[in-house]
Amino acid sequence: MSAVQPFTNGLINGITKNEKMIIENGVRYAQASQTGRDGPDQILYSDLDTTSDADGRVRIKLDSEGPNSHEPISVPGLLSRTVKTYPNQIALVTRAGPDGKRKSFTYREYENNVRTVAKAFLKLGLERHHSVCILGFNSPHWFIADLAAIYAGGFAAGIYTTNSPEACQYCAESSRANIIVVEDAKQLEKILQIRKNLPKLKAIIQYDGIVKDKGVLSWDDLLEIGKKESDDKLDSILRTMGANECCTLVYTSGTVGNPKAVMLSHDNLLHDTRAIVRAVEFKGGSEIIVSFLPLSHVAAQVVDIFTSMTVGATVYFADKNALKGSLVETLVIARPTAFLGVPRVWEKIYEKMQLVARNNGPIKTWIATWAKAQGLFYNMNKMNGVDYKNWGYLIAKWLVFNKVKAALGLDRCRIFVTAAAPLGNDVKKYFMSLDMPIMEAYGMSECSGAHALSTNNRYRLGSVGPTLKGFGTKLDNLDNTGEGEICMGGRHVFMGYLNEPEKTKEAMDVNGWLHSGDMGRLDGNGYLYITGRIKELxxxxxxxxxxxxxxxxxxxxxxxxxxxxxxxxxxxxxxxxxxxxxxxxxxxxxxxxxxxxxxxxxxxxxxxxxxxxxxxxxxxxxxxxxxxxxxxxxxxxxxxxxxxxxxxxxxxxxxxxxxxxxxxxxxxxxxxxxxxxxxxxxxxxxxx
Structure with a gap:
């Protein structure tokens, strides 16, 4: 037995008039390019829905209308389009240097740097469908190296900074890394220990600190190499690229055996990004994001790199100690319009706020208690569809909520999101009482990030929200309580696991549903609740x-x-x-x-x-x-x-x-x- 949240999955009646689409057995697919030289937004021919081959391609299913009907676009195509729309918009703002100053890049400068580094990667020997592994904390260098790898026809592959040298070696070997980009001497030491075991490795780049090893290039060295190269080779590779090819590898952080390399295509990532932008109602050219969650994780990549690029947002980078207590300092400077944190981040903020509250005098404590009661009452009602701004709420907002948000750097923030693991309802209610309702997101690497997402107008305590528009949710093997395994369908579902066809078949059934391994239930309004994990039962x-x-x-x-x-x-x-x-x-x-x-x-x-x-x-x-x-x-x-x-x-x-x-x-x-x-x-x- 199974329960399905309806979605079209590309099934249609009739025949399209759009020459860029074809229909086979009632399913609409993007039409492959006839010349094969129209990249990077072209669709390369394939009759497969999954692949484990590095140079593999998959078909893209389209609907005749709605969120699944838009034509595919590549990562280079998206950045180029954003540069044309917002050429002088600030794209990236570095963390503070030793002098306390921050450097910024406009979108035009951002793309120029990406192209320069891509040309340098090619000169250093990056081969088609081989990887650039990136090992370091969030920075413009991370973003630029990631996108440059994609521009040059390779794969971007993030490695967790907590990985051991042996774990780094596995990622580099399995992705056939030609180039590894590291942040500093600490991360470099891991790669130097394993360099002799990586025959395909041709260059190592260190982007922070003084480079002391003669076999390692600095970031400035890399830029100088790229500046000396013409655009011809890069442009020729871009012309052969397709939106239905793999551009990014995300390594699962599993605890049993080696991690699997999740192959994500241009269309996978950008389709998921579009769904997030639609749901949150991001505004072009006016959003601000703070980047601090590990970029080797899919959630940070989709939000920080691709969602920001889609809407021309400005990204501020936190410092290395963000998760150890310094995050609020960056938030106060950046004043983001959207904020994504994992549960431990929200819990840490909660603990600090509780500490501050205990030091308040009796009058402040009484005012805060009264205000939080107003905030909780308002947001609980709003959650149930009643947006009632009474005088008590408006006074509490002016007297308390606005000041608390300003102290946290969240006074401009329109949506607060938690992801990666469950967040307790007690913490959620506390933030609701301060007029900061935290929205839940649910997804996994294999679905390019988000699959379900609560928004300010659609949320329930305990739920991860409704399925994003254009995606499908099925509950497989329902039990007598209405719970089953959560399965996902849509263009955001991954291509396969690199070099692991059997594991790909285990994850994807014959009808194209991705089996999550999570148990869940759907209520009558389409809200999804996670109730456990099959393997953890x-x-x-x-x-x-x-x-x-x-x-x-x-x-x-x-x-x-x-x-x-x-x-x-x-x-x-x-x-x-x-x-x-x-x-x-x-x-x-x-x-x-x-x-x-x-x-x-x-x-x-x-x-x-x-x-x-x-x-x-x-x-x-x-x-x-x-x-x-x-x-x-x-x-x-x-x-x-x-x-x-x-x-x-x-x-x-x-x-x-x-x-x-x-x-x-x-x-x-x-x-x-x-x-x-x-x-x-x-x-x-x-x-x-």
Missing amino acids: IITAGGENIPPIHIEHLVLSELPVLSNAMLIGDRRKYLTILVTLKTEMNADTGDPLDTFLSDTQAWLKSIGCKAKTLSEIIATRDPLVFKEIEDAISRANEKAISNAQRVQKFQLLPHDFSVPTGELGPTLKVRRNVVQRMYSDLIEEMYN
């Missing part, structure tokens, strides 16, 4: 299927000083859970510290606990703390839908989850199998 010894995320959120909501919770119980007789307390973080390394955040300190004091460090609590199994955690779990158990979903025991871990310690992946998702290996002894204690 816990199947107890009694055969009960348990979605861990739901139970973890119940526990976390009962005790806000808990930072993370991970449910255990696969093939076990009962459920247990691992929890962490909120502690401070090393600003330089990102490692969790033994000392507590101020919120946690205040809570410990309120329950009579005198411990100053987490290790003290662990060593003594502090009865006050453990009793509070036990009571929170008991309260969560009262909301369980069956006895099998009740948590029986817990362990408090010796430090919080983090990327450096291994529990979190690059996108801050919990690496469940890693956590289970790391704490196997503690887990076994709960079952012995």
